[in-house]
Amino acid sequence: MSSTAQAIHHEDHHQGWFERWFMSTNHKDIGTLYLSFSFLMLFVGGSLAMLIRAELFEPGMQLMQPYFFNEISGMHGLIMIFGVIMPSFVGLANWMIPMQIGAPDMALPRLNNLSFWILPFAFILLLSTFFMPGGAPAAGWTMYPPLVLQGGESVAFMIFAIHLMGISSILGSINIIATILNLRAPGLDLLKMPMFCWSWLITSFLVIAVMPVLAGAVTMMLFDRFFGTNFFNAAAGGDPVMYQHVFWFFGHPEVYIMILPAFGIISEIVPTFARKPLFGYKAMVYAIACIAFLSFIVWSHHMFTVGIPLGGEVFFMYATMLIAVPTGVKIFNWVTTMWKGSMSFEVPMLWAIGFIVLFSIGGFSGVMMALVPADFQYYGTYFIVAHFHYVLVGGALFSIIGAVYYWLPKWSGHMYSSFWGKLHFWSSVISVNVLFFPQQFLGFAGMPRRIPDYNVAFADWNMVSSIGGFWFGATQLIFVGVVIHTVFFSKDKATSRVWEHAHGLEWTLPSPAPHHSFTVPPVIDDSQLAHGDVSH
C-alpha cells in the first residue's frame, strides 16, 4: 500500500492563510471555523440576553424603547438557534465524525466549505437589519405573520437570511449523511458506530426534511408582503394560523435537531468516565429514531391555544406525551451506565451529569405543557421560557461545552487546566438555575413572555433571574480563557488516548490529530471501537 498514500493531496505544506481558511477542503479546519463562528455568535446572542435581563431587572421601563426590546428578544432567539446551537453541532460533527468512523475527511469536502461560508454571510444579512429603517424583525424567533410583516425594511433581509441558513444546514447535513453511510471503515457496521454518529445520522435526516419546510413558510411570507398574495389573510380565504402549522412542522423537529446530537455527546462521555460500556446501546439507537419519528407528529402542541379542533388537541397531547417514553429510555440508560461504574468526575463528566439533571427538569416541564388544559395556563408565559432554556441551555449548550472539554485535548494536542474547567462548570450550573428556575414561578403566576415591563408582583423573582443571568453570562468568559489558553499557550501535552477509559477510533490517532485523519481505511479491532465491545 505504499504508493497509495499519494492519492491524498498533501497540501498541508505551504498553504497561505487565505487558502487554508477560505478555500479549505479539510474537515478539521472547517470544523474549527464552525466552532469559532458559533463561539462568536454565542457572545453576540449573549449580549442581547444581557440587555433583556437588564431591562427586566426591575419593573418599569429602564433602558430601552419597547420596540427595541421586541427586536432584541426575537433576534436573541434566531441567533442562538441558527447561529450557535446548530453550527456548533455541525462543527463537532465535522471534527469528530470522520475520526470516529475511520475516514479521511467528509464525503463532499468542497460542499462542506460552502455550507460553512454561507453562514457568516447569512448572519451579516440578519444582523444588518438592526441598522435599517424600521429596525430588526420584532416578532419573536417564530416570526408569526401578520405581525412580522408589519416590520420595516428588515422583512426581506430576514427572509433571505433564513433561506441562506436553510441552504447551509441542508448542504451540511447532506454531507454528514453521505459521510456516515459511505465512508465508514470496512467492518464498522452501523450498529457498531459511536452514538454521536448515530445521533447525527438521524439529525441530518431531520434537517433535510424540515429546513425546506421553513423555507417554504418564509417564502409564502415573502410573497404576501411583496407580491400581493394572500396566504395569511382570512378575508381572502387564507389563514394566519396556516403559517403556524407550517412553521411548527419545521419547528418541533428543529428543537430535536438541537438536542439529538447532544444525546450523542452525552452517550460518548458517560461511558468513558463511568468506565463501563454504554448500557443498552441498541435501545439508545432505537430511542433516537423513535424520537425523530414522533417529532413529526406533535407540532400542534405549540398551538393548543390558537383554536384547533378538539380532536387535534387530544391527538397532539397524547403524541407529545409519547415522546417522553423514548426520552425516558435515554435518561434511564445514562443513569444505568453510571450505576456501579468506577466513576471519576473529570470536567467533561461534570458537564454530562449537569446535562442529565437540567435536561430532565426541562423535559418534565415539557410534559406538563403537553397537557392541553394545563397548557392554557402556561401558554405564552415565562414557564415556556424556562422550559426551553432548561433544554437548550442546560441541555444543548451544556452538552456542547462538555464536548469541547472532552475533545479539545484531541484537537489541540494540549490539556487544559481542570481547575478552571471545574470552576466554569460549578459557576455555570448554579447560575443557570438561579437564572431559569425562578422563571417557572413567574410563569405559573402568569407573567407573559416577550414583554419589557411587568406588574410589580413579579419584581422579586425577576431580579433574582437577572442576577443569575449576569452571573451565567460572566461565567462564560472563563470558557473563553480556557479555550484560548489551551489552544495557544498550554504546555501540557495531551496523550493520544487523553482519558483513561476512552474508546473509539478517534483516540487511536495522535493528539493533535493529523491533518487528514485516516489516509487508508484502518483495520478495525472491535476492542478499540466505542461500542464494538458491547454484547448485544
Add this chain to the structure above:
Amino acid sequence: MSQPNANVYYVPHNSRWPIIATLGMFLFMVGAAVWLNGYDTPGKIILTIGALSIIGMMFGWFGNVIHESMKGTFNSQVDTSFRMGMTWFIFSEVFFFAAFFGGLFYIRTFVVPWLGGVGDKGVITNGFIWQGFSATWPTNGPEAVGGSFTSGSPWGIPLLNTLLLLSSSVTVTIAHHALRAGNRKKLIGFLGLTILLGITFLCCQAYEYWESYVHLNMTLHSGIYGATFYILTGFHGLHVTLGTIMLIVMWLRSVRGHFTPQNHFAFEAVSWYWHFVDVIWLCLFLFVYIL
C-alpha cells in the same frame, strides 16, 4: 485512464469556488432585498452581479469537477458520495414542495369550510364576520380579494402539459439506455427530444399564465386560490426551467463525448432530477388542477 484504487481515500484539493458561490448568493440576495425595499437601481445592479457570479461559479466549479472526473481522479467511493448527495438534495426539494402542498390541503380541508361556517370555529367566524359566505373551491375568500375570476379547465393545457412531461420522462430514460449501450447517436437524439418537450412545456405554461391573467382575471392576487395556484405551479415551472438548462448542458456534453457507458453520473443525476420534476407535476395536476 488509470483506474484509481478503491481502497484509498480520495480528498479533493482546495477550491476557490465555494467561497465565490457564497459571495454570489449573498450579493444576489442583498440585491433582491434592496430591490424589494424599493431601491430599484442599486438593487438590480447588486442582484445582477450576484447572478453573474453564481453562473460563473457554476461553470468554474462544474468545469473543474468534470475535468477531474475525465482524468479519472475519482474512485467508486467518491462516485457513491456524489450519488448520495444528489439523492438527498432531491429529498429536500420534495419537502420544499410538501410545505406548499400541506398549505393547500390545510386550506381546503379546514380553512375554507371554517370560513363557510362549519364547526365551532366556523360558527363564530362565519356568523359574526362573514355572514353569507359559503365554502366553495376555487375561492378568493369572503371579501373576494382580487375580484371575480375563473379558473382554467384541467383538460386543456394542463392535460397537454402532463402528457408532455410524462413523455419527456420516457425519452430521457431511452436516452439513458442508449448511453449505457454506447449508442451516442440515439443518446443525443432522445436527449434533444427531451429538451424540446421541456421547452414546449414551459411555453404552454407561459401561455396558460398569460391567458389566466388577461382573460380569466386569475392572478397572484386572486385570494387563496391564486396564491396557492401560482406558488405551486410557479416553483414547479422554475424547477422545469432549471432541469431543462441542466439537460441542455448534458446534451452539449454528450455531443462532446464526455460520457462513457460506465461513467456518466452527471447524466444520471440530471435524469433523476427530471423524473422528480415530473412526479411533482403529477401531484400538481391531481391536487391543483383536477380536484
